[in-house]
Amino acid sequence: MTRRRALVIGGSLGGLVAAHMLRNRGWSVTVCERNTEELASRGVGLGTHPQLIAILRRAGIDFDESMGIKPPRAVCFDRRGKILIEQPTARTLSGWSRLYRALLDALPAESYRLGRRLVRIEQKGGTVTAMFADGTSERGELLVGADGVRSTVRGQFLPDVQPVYAGYIAWRASIDEADVPPHLWRELVELYAFCLPEGQQLISYAVPGRDNSTAVGRRAYNIVWYRPVDRDTLADLSTDAEGRHHALGIPPPLIRPDVVAKIKADARATIAPQIAEVFCLAAPFFQPIYDLVSPQLVFGRVALAGDAAFVARPHAGAGTTKAALDAACLADSLREAGADIDAGLARYEQMQKPFGRTLVEVNRAEGAYLSAQLKPKAERTAAELHRDIGAVVRAHIDRSDQVGNMVAAHGLSALAL
Ligand SMILES: Cc1cc2nc3c(=O)[nH]c(=O)nc-3n(C[C@H](O)[C@H](O)[C@H](O)COP(=O)(O)OP(=O)(O)OC[C@H]3O[C@@H](n4cnc5c(N)ncnc54)[C@H](O)[C@@H]3O)c2cc1C
Known part of the structure; x- marks a missing residue:
């Protein structure tokens, strides 16, 4: 048949x-x-769920520990890098x-x-x-x-x-373990880390590296930073150095140097210094959220x-x-x-x-x-005005x-x- x-x-x-x-x-x-x-x-991380892992198994793909990294602790850092909240966690973080x-x-x-x-x-x-x-x-x-x-x-x-544009973008950064200063890597590798400045949200964690390896020395660090951006600013961020506007998403290499310099300066001014330092070593790019x-x-x-x-x-x-x-x-x-x-x-x-x-x-x-x-x-x-860090x-x-x-x-x- x-x-x-x-x-x-x-x-x-x-x-x-x-x-x-x-x-x-x-x-x-x-x-x-x-x-x-x-x-x-682009080396970006991907959170998984048991349902995804089960369906991958149905496809004959055995999702084992080598396909992801499981940080044992979730923490929220304040602006000075001090831990505000700490909780055990068990999520497996993999890479696209x-x-x-x-x-x-x-x-x-x-x-x-x-x-x-x-x-x-x-x-x-x-x-x-x-x-x-x-x-x-x-x-x-x-x-x-x-x-x-x-x-x-x-x-x-x-x-x-x-x-429909949600009114905010996700800045994303990924950097090889080898390029992260060792003292920062040691501090961050076991953490599912948050920074929650007013009206923003940053999440970061270690993921498999460029060759998809989870071996020590070959992993990567992944940062996702949500920031409100109005439509006019988004249009400016999406305009390259030649003045061309990329309405459907600007390719990362075309993001203007002044835009990258500004987000790195904002990182230093807004988020925990240990995460900001890693962010500033990377070549960040952004995705509008829809x-x-x-x-x-x-x-x-x-x-x-x-x-x-x-x-x-x-x-x-x-x-x-x-x-x-x-x-x-x-x-x-x-x-x-x-x-x-x-x-x-x-x-x-x-x-x-x-x-x-x-x-x-x-x-x-x-x-x-x-x-x-x-x-x-x-x-x-009220719900939009106040969001509880612990929640x-x-x-x-x-x-x-x-x-x-x-x-x-x-x-x-x-x-x-
Ligand atoms: C900031 C951010 C973080 C995310 N984090 C996570 C996460 O942690 N976990 C998670 O599960 N998901 C995450 N996602 C979502 C995830 O990336 C997608 O939902 C998921 O990968 C499903 O994508 P897809 O295959 O349907 O579409 P896409 O990945 O967009 O793929 C569409 C494909 O179709 C091709 N295509 C388009 N038009 C044509 C055409 N005319 N002819 C032929 N081919 C075409 C494209 O080239 C592309 O390869 C995240 C998304 C964003 C924006």
Whole structure:
């Protein structure tokens, strides 16, 4: 019997997990990624959750200790570098590229095609045809749009659904262990560290290094620093030295030297000196934070998944976990529906739409005090005005319970067994 064929558009984490889950359920899968070379990490860290690890195991990827680092203590530093709060923690922190590599290596090479930029989709009688910028096309019985927040797939079916800027950005920095002064490394390596200046949030921790190693001497340090930025300032930050404005995100090497110098000066003035010192040794870059909610996930034989479907602010660190749950739900729904692909897709939408919405809402509430910094004080609600340092740290420590509760409440627990 010929295997049913699925096309997955987008070859990042969401697309790769979808490819594995569908293959496990008997589909022949081709992943089409617009980039011409394998995706390169910016060395950034990635929080994991037990559900992600369980789904990776379903894909045959044994997520062991070598894939992440587990700092035993969460602390919050004050501006002078003194510990304000200290709590035990047990989160496993990995790296984007650690997961990408593992997922890609476990896929047959011929299933992953680079340089295939989708421009349009056509559907007829249960067949979906993907057309690419190079003039080629591919056909299948299913197309999964895992092409991220600016999804071309979503754009064709829901042109008015756009990401909404949350009013703050995440400055990110990653630096090799070898480049961190040893006394700072010793102080920070065992910590899941917070700095919470008024209206801002910084989280930092050790992650696997450039070669994805967690061996001593080859790890890296990762910093994520959320800061409110109004739209005019964001436009300025996103304008390069030649005066070109990069509305869809400025590539890190094009961030102007004066912008980098300013954020480093702000780091020295605002955050704990031990973290500021590490931050200033790195080449920081930023990502604007968005909310995105798709009112519909399925269009004939086309399904949206991962960030193409919903983008939740990254506070729960669950974007990849959600993409993995989407993938597992899609594959399982299709298997349960047998020959009736449309019924399987309907079930997928019915399950993942409420979950995606909840994840966006929970993270929006958590980032509300960051968004609110751009409003006059009189217009802020009490919750937006005051955020309790202990509660922020506690929320991060309890994160996996929170995500687990959401997964259970939406009837998705069986996906991650
Ligand atoms: C600051 C920040 C911190 C984060 N931290 C975490 C964390 O700790 N834990 C976590 O789980 N998640 C985190 N996330 C979220 C996470 O990165 C994503 O949710 C997750 O990786 C799922 O992404 P995706 O594969 O759906 O989309 P993406 O990673 O955006 O991939 C989309 C892919 O589609 C390709 N593509 C786009 N258009 C086309 C086209 N027309 N044709 C072909 N290919 C195309 C792109 O090149 C890209 O490779 C964070 C996000 C941010 C912004």
